[in-house]
Amino acid sequence: MTPNRRTFLRALGAGSIGTVATFSGTAAAATTVTVEGAGEDIWDAADGFHYYYEEVSGDFDVVVHNTALENTDSWAKAGLMVRQTLNADAENAMVRRRPNGEASLQWRSAAGADTVSTTSDGGSGESEVSGGSITADWLRLTRSGDTISAYGSTDGSNWTLIADIAPGEIDFAEDAYVGLAVTSHSAGTLSTAEFESLSGLSPSSNDDVGDVDVAGSVSTSDGGGGSGDGGSDDGGSSFDVDAGFADASWFDDSVTVHRVQEATESAVRAAFEANGPRLVVFEASGVVDLGGGDLSITNDKCWVAGQTAPSPGITFINGMIQVDANDCVVQHLRIFRGEDGGAAEGADPMNNADDTSNVIFDHCSAYWGRDENLSVGYNTTDTTFANCLVAEGLDEPEENSNGSLVGNGAQNVAILGTVYAANNDRNPRLKDDTQSVIANSIVYYFDKAIWASPGAQSSVVGNAYLGRFDWSDAIVKGDGSVYIEDNIVADPGLNGRTFCSATQLGSRPLWPSGLTAMPATDVESHNLAYAGARPADRISHEQRVIDNIRNRSLDTDVSDPANAPGIPGDEGEVGGYPDHGGSTRSLSVPDSGLRDWVAQWALAVEESGASPP
Known part of the structure; x- marks a missing residue:
């Protein structure tokens, strides 16, 4: 889907592989x-x-x-x-x-x-x-x-x-x-x-x-009023929930509304595990401790609208959120797994289960996994990560700090407008026989970015790779096949090194219908403004990571990539679990126009100054 919810000033300059926008740019007079x-x-x-x-x-x-x-x-x-x-x-x-x-x-x-x-x-x-x-x-x-x-x-x-x-x-x-x-x-x-x-x-x-x-x-x-590079002017991220291959066409005014009225694991679980097409709204905010366990959506057709929670939103700690169902949307949630959140193997903060289809994660913050942070299950179809903040995969056990894994056989995966920060590896890892699009995303402070296994095909377009601290591999490596277009590498730049050692394709092997990527030179300003659970209402752990990227705060002179000082070994090294308070309020949910109502709530937590419906 063409970016249509955000306007931005295009930073003019070179956007090809290995180059960055130069200072001599000029903004259009209009x-x-x-x-x-x-x-x-x-x-x-x-x-x-x-x-x-x-x-x-x-x-x-x-x-x-x-x-x-x-x-x-x-x-x-x-x-x-x-x-x-x-x-x-x-x-x-x-x-x-x-x-x-x-x-x-x-x-x-x-x-x-x-x-x-x-x-x-x-x-x-x-x-x-x-x-x-x-x-x-x-x-x-x-x-x-x-x-x-x-x-x-x-x-x-x-x-x-x-x-x-x-x-x-x-x-x-x-x-x-x-x-x-x-x-x-x-x-x-x-x-x-x-x-x-x-x-x-x-x-x-x-x-x-x-x-x-x-x-x-x-x-x-x-000033011309056209969409072009700038889109329209109604605010919010450039990537809506339908921007990838997955869609929410199943969602209409006939869904049942489930209200979460207290920030507890049991209250959320009841809504997640309910039957039938449903909208989950939050009349309470706060921190929910999952006690090292999993919280799963187990029945099809569930839209989780975390944006409806009062400030500062709903945050889960010490566990995992998993979508084990089809036709689901998860929006505006935070999850911080942590050292005690389960065994390292498979210890993601957030993912969709194997064999699921049509699943969207939009504006989610996923931190402190002990395997990956936000991943796609094996043999899945139509999965979208949009506008997510995927950060600080824990480096204990050693070198297990990973961003995302796209499991074997996963088809039609779209990773759009997402920020990977302070994950050593797998940003993302594309396993055997997967098909994916990685567009307009940021990877910051990392050893390895994309690793494509045999049979994997991917379109890698308009991304920014910033602050890499090791050069043992190419940015895109492996035995898979990729199409490369308009990606930038900066701070440090490529400096003559190889961007891609995988097999390069002459055209995109797949691409979502109607999606138009913004220039790579616009990606940093856009994504830092709009990635994560509540961009207009961030908590300190989110703002810290965003500031680290914006200010290039982490030292890339790393002697041992397995022990990079900017990647935590446990949550205590970066201040511990969030402990923000919460509040309650009643929501007036309309009988009709639910899709627009949900979108207005989303805009209210994405765009500073926007008002809820």
């Missing part, structure tokens, strides 16, 4: 970037704002048209920033625009120092314009050597120099963060800024910096 930011200010010795950025090395020349800035305060600010780190007190320079249309330059000369500007005491002497500011809606920020220059314009062609900041006044390292910054100058209140015609920059990450009280966001839209 693209509108909307940034919402809160925070007290970008000023004094520490900042609070939202930042849409990329890391840049050396010189740059960035231009943007600031078409709108919400007047939450007369000192709300939007503009272009270069920043040494993402710490609140970091050295930075910003060509800023206020709601009254005035543009000027401000800077902090060192970490923790007070900020000055061309309109303030201590900085006005650097100004090249009377009063330190000009009326401008086009902003330009450049670096040439060690000099930072800020410009403004009313037409994007004729530029006025506002100020040059020379070495001695401010000194940046070779590498720095450059991007769009927005502050509301009012903690707890978001200010919305719109930008167009961004050039010289291809941002792929966004974060709140400092204290903001309310999370900011970034969204983009294509």
Whole structure:
């Protein structure tokens, strides 16, 4: 299915195997970037704002048209920033625009120092314009050597120099963060800024910096209104539950609704094991301890809507969730197996059983398995993993940290928009005579990625392989056959090494009808925004892994891949089982339009600012 629930700014650049998007990208003029930011200010010795950025090395020349800035305060600010780190007190320079249309330059000369500007005491002497500011809606920020220059314009062609900041006044390292910054100058209140015609920059990450009280966001839209690379603008992930080979055509308004009213194993089990077509909704949130056992869906036609649980959602620990039935959808659940969650062999946190068909796992977080984390059973048909966060397979016993196994004979497996992080191996493992599509997924901090056994066929399209720490094998290896298109390898890059040692095919051996892969250069920003159980409502273990990827926090200089320091041996090494609290509430479930109702609940936990039905 064509991505249709998310808009994004395409980061232009090379997308072929072994290359990454380069800094010289330019966003299309018709693209509108909307940034919402809160925070007290970008000023004094520490900042609070939202930042849409990329890391840049050396010189740059960035231009943007600031078409709108919400007047939450007369000192709300939007503009272009270069920043040494993402710490609140970091050295930075910003060509800023206020709601009254005035543009000027401000800077902090060192970490923790007070900020000055061309309109303030201590900085006005650097100004090249009377009063330190000009009326401008086009902003330009450049670096040439060690000099930072800020410009403004009313037409994007004729530029006025506002100020040059020379070495001695401010000194940046070779590498720095450059991007769009927005502050509301009012903690707890978001200010919305719109930008167009961004050039010289291809941002792929966004974060709140400092204290903001309310999370900011970034969204983009294509001024042409077409779907194209950008899709539509109704938010959420690019991959719906029907994006792969599996579908939920069986689900309609005649299903029975089962309400889980307490966060206990027995309450959930009763709904999972019920008979007949059913929708499982949650009127309680919390952590459910499975006591080392399995919790299985045992009868066909079950849709588990974890998104309906109150914040922070429903989390299972110390056991496994298994779909041992056909025609099932599992959405928006977390499962953390752990060291005590059963014997290592087959000790997955989540999977579907052998010989099942038409099973979808969407927006699930699966951690701390002792075999794999999220796997496909043997001789299954039509299985989809979409928007999942598959992380930290435990490295005890040694080298047993694995992402996913696709069992012998599994047909029509689709792994879409999924994040594999800190799993040593099997990202995924494609066993004998399997058929799969692996598209628009991320693998981060790993020794081995795809291993295709004899008879396996796979389409490997638009994926990002980041932070590999060993080069004993190719990214894609084995005796199977694969089609390779538009994959990137970064941090480190291939550096002349082989991407694929398996047999390469000239065309896709299989592909879901209607699916359009996004460019590999868009995958990191998209997946970090939308992978996992509740992307707009993450718990600390999820956010920690996402931050590790975004900031490349784990050291890839690993002397022994079997003992990589970023892969835990047990849950205690990374803070132990989640222990978040929970709450209860009543749900008003409609008699008709259930599919749309479930989708609206999904969007409410996927997209910051979206509301439930």
